[in-house]
Amino acid sequence: MVTKTRPPGTSPRPHPVTPRRPGRSPLRSAQRRAGWILVLPAVLALALVTIVPIGYGFYLSLTSYNPVERGGPTFHGLNGYLAVLRSGEFWHAIWITVQYASGTLILAVPGALALALLVNGRFPGVALFRAVLYLPRVVPLVAVSMIWLWLYSHDGLFNYLLDLVGLPPVGFLTDEDTALLSLIAMRAWKALGGSMIIFLAGLQAVPASLLEAASVDGCGRWRTLRHVILPLLVPITTYVVVVDLIYLAQSFSEIYVLTSGGPLSSTTVLNMLIYNEAFEHYRLGNASAMAFLLFCLIFGLAYLSIRTMARGGRR
């Protein structure tokens, strides 16, 4: 798309034209060329790692392909999708993913809001408290998982606490009934800080005049929170929920590290299933079809998030 208006090597010399003149002035074409030069590296990289893979992946999703066997992908149209949609495994993984994402949100969003309310204001140590509360958000998920691996282990902190109150030990990550819940608790802890900061920004945007008006009108703290602050936080809460949902729907590393999807696939979220399908069973076609179905799910959520952000205005 680089327009060739000038032989290479000559520098773009500014002409005595007004910059606002439209059309093919030398300035415009110099701009156009500079624009393309500046985006070119990014465009090439994105094409190679995003655009081409999406197209290629879509093609793969219409084929049956096992790279271990000889021969390339065999085209079989929508059969892969039909097979996936008919498999119990797939729907089980969707169900686990939904539980995992919504369970995490149910714990993390109110928790983050409570934390934000707690550290919104000026009192000794508040900056430090905010920073420490935010910390889990910055720490790599695999590192967090390692810490919780110990917390959940047989001799770990949680079993000790259970023992203190006279309860028998729990195999948090090894028991089918508790594994998913244990992962959810960890992930909610990890998610608290990030959402807290967003809520904090929202709280600080609440006009002081409204709060004063509420207190003049005799609203107590609780009623001010319930009827003044919370309604103002609706757009930001929607944003937090949708963005987290998109992210949580793609959970993988903590699950791979802590349970590998087990025991008895009780924590096999969709990403885990796709990984296994592709890199354990080498069914790349089916795995791609699943990935695109997840894509559809997430795209719906992303669409929602953009709508929400547009309505919420610029932050």
Place this chain on the structure above:
Amino acid sequence: MSALIARPAAGRRRALLAGVVTLLVAMPFVWMVSLAFKPKTEVFSYPPKLLPDQPTLDNFAYVWNSTNIPGAMANSLIVATLTVAGNCVAATAAGYALARIDFRGSRLLFTTVLGSAMVPAIVQLIPLFLIVKGFPLAGGNDLLGHGGNGLLDSYAGLVLPMLVQPLNIYLARQYFLDMPGELAEAGRLDGAGELRIFWQIYLPLARPIVATIAILSFTGAWEDFLWPLVAVSSPEMQTLPLALSSFAGSGVPQYGALMAGTFIAIVPVLVIFVAGQRHFVQGLGAGGVKG
């Protein structure tokens, strides 16, 4: 909120409550540090003690001498540095062009960038794996990409998918969009070329967003797991999260050493976090599609 916390006594009570809650939330980190400095015999002692009786560096020595974690740390640093460089240069430049230069196709390009920011990593994973494995003339491959392992097990292969991230282009664009256009006009009047206007006028003023992009790229690369898991097969090329996870998965976990390794993995992010706190928050507020 000032109306709600005007009384100093209430402020003190709140500080106390906030302190207790913060301590509870930070508990896992406290235990990580505690275990990392405990001798082997104390790690499994019952009841678990918060403070080691005889603090030791044995766990760190073990991690340093007997695991691939130090090498993995070097790998992670290399990958993260390359990722930061790629994003600071290419994503910033692209963001600038999309914001300040009106060229044909720029709107379509921006839509594409936004769109690709929403594609979940798993969709690209399988094709990307095949592309990287079949990269022509690399890793024993012929011109058609057959015969070898391509860029698998190499820094290039590890970095490639993260080299330019759509989200960073988006952040840069939003930042440059808010800057005044008069600067460019003034530059043009003084005879500066378009690239010089970017390089010498706008870029120096955009340091905050470059810092934000650097931080986001670093932490993103530092914690990336799924792609390295697929792209690396030899222990020598493992990144830190991979090395930690394979160390945890090899036999009975040695929690002391594992926590020492985890501690090591957290320190760089911690340093960056303390140094660039406001950039963290800035980037977070502007776009959180990818965590």
